[in-house]
Amino acid sequence: MGRSPFAEKLILVTGASSGLGRAMALDLAKAGAKVGIIARRANLLDELATEIRAIGGQVHSACADVADWESLRAAVQQIEMVCGPAELMIANAGLGAPSPLDAESHVREIGAMIRTNTMGVVHSFAAVLPGMVDRGRGHLVAISSLAAYIPFAGEGGYSASKAAVNAYTGSLREQVRPMGIRVTTICPGFITTPMTAGNHGSMPGVMSAEKASYKILAAIQSGREVYNFPLVTVGLLRLLNLLPGWLLRRVITDLGESKFD
Numbered sequence: 112m113g114r115s116p117f118a119e120k121l122i123l124v125t126g127a128s129s130g131l132g133r134a135m136a137l138d139l140a141k142a143g144a145k146v147g148i149i150a151r152r153a154n155l156l157d158e159l160a161t162e163i164r165a166i167g168g169q170v171h172s173a174c175a176d177v178a179d180w181e182s183l184r185a186a187v188q189q190i191e192m193v194c195g196p197a198e199l200m201i202a203n204a205g206l207g208a209p210s211p212l213d214a215e216s217h218v219r220e221i222g223a224m225i226r227t228n229t230m231g232v233v234h235s236f237a238a239v240l241p242g243m244v245d246r247g248r249g250h251l252v253a254i255s256s257l258a259a260y261i262p263f264a265g266e267g268g269y270s271a272s273k274a275a276v277n278a279y280t281g282s283l284r285e286q287v288r289p290m291g292i293r294v295t296t297i298c299p300g301f302i303t304t305p306m307t308a309g310n311h312g313s314m315p316g317v318m319s320a321e322k323a324s325y326k327i328l329a330a331i332q333s334g335r336e337v338y339n340f341p342l343v344t345v346g347l348l349r350l351l352n353l354l355p356g357w358l359l360r361r362v363i364t365d366l367g368e369s370k371f372d
């Protein structure tokens with residue numbers, strides 16, 4: 112087997128303490144990358160770092176809240192000081208919650224998702240962009256969601272936060288392309304992680320975090336600009352969008368309700 116293109120590069124993964132981020136950090140370490148793991152829960156980052164070192168991997172961790180620019184910037188600087196400049200940033204940290212209707216919760220929950228899911232990506236990219244521009248190379252990856260393409264009832268905040276990520280990364284891609292920097296937008300369907308543990312409805316095409324990690328890292332390696340997966344869920348979304356308006360409204364209401372009852 113040839114040397115992995117990730118080998119010996121510093122790769123930062125936000126939201127590495129759980130679920131998909133944890134799975135990607137482990138896979139990247141196995142591929143020989145120097146992995147910089149970032150999240151808020153220090154104990155979980157420590158456990159992951161121990162696991163990575165036990166398999167001979169290279170890892171450095173730093174705690175940060177991605178919604179807080181100063182906190183995230185300090186964490187990235189702390190890791191880069193030890194490991195050198197980051198070649199790849201995977202902005203994965205995210206929060207998924209319903210959007211309740213009472214005013215206080217509506218503002219609080221949707222605000223938290225916009226700050227974490229959308230501004231978290233902006234902060235993660237901003238922390239490494241100047242260095243990438245100076246060096247004329249680098250790769251920025253945002254973990255968005257297929258929810259960016261369809262607003263299920265009750266999930267407005269989550270869908271909006273991810274649709275904003277898609278619009279932002281689509282624009283940034285063209286802005287930084289002439290500077291040798293690549294931008295990839297990853298839109299997964301359902302993945303078995305703590306985020307989906309409370310879902311009651313059916314989750315078509317659901318896959319393990321390990322399988323999703325494998326697919327995402329392959330897409331990053333092959334230079335995909337936008338990667339929507341799995342095919343079965345992407346196909347279902349395309350079909351839904353072909354439905355007449357009255358029927359589509361019923362489906363997005365029923366599916367939204369079944370997810371969060």
Ligand SMILES: NC(=O)c1ccc[n+]([C@@H]2O[C@H](COP(=O)([O-])OP(=O)(O)OC[C@H]3O[C@@H](n4cnc5c(N)ncnc54)[C@H](OP(=O)(O)O)[C@@H]3O)[C@@H](O)[C@H]2O)c1
Pocket residue numbers: 125126127128129130131132149150151152153155175176177178203204205206207227254255256257298299300301302303304305306307
């Ligand atoms: N699971 C799915 O079905 C699915 C589908 C499509 C897209 N996604 C996306 O995939 C990404 C990973 O989600 P997951 O399913 O792996 O969820 P998860 O298991 O709940 O993990 C979320 C991760 O994000 C971190 N995080 C959350 N808020 C943060 C903050 N303010 N600052 C720093 N880190 C924060 C958490 O760490 P701490 O709590 O330790 O900070 C945790 O490591 C998310 O962007 C999610 O929207 C998930």
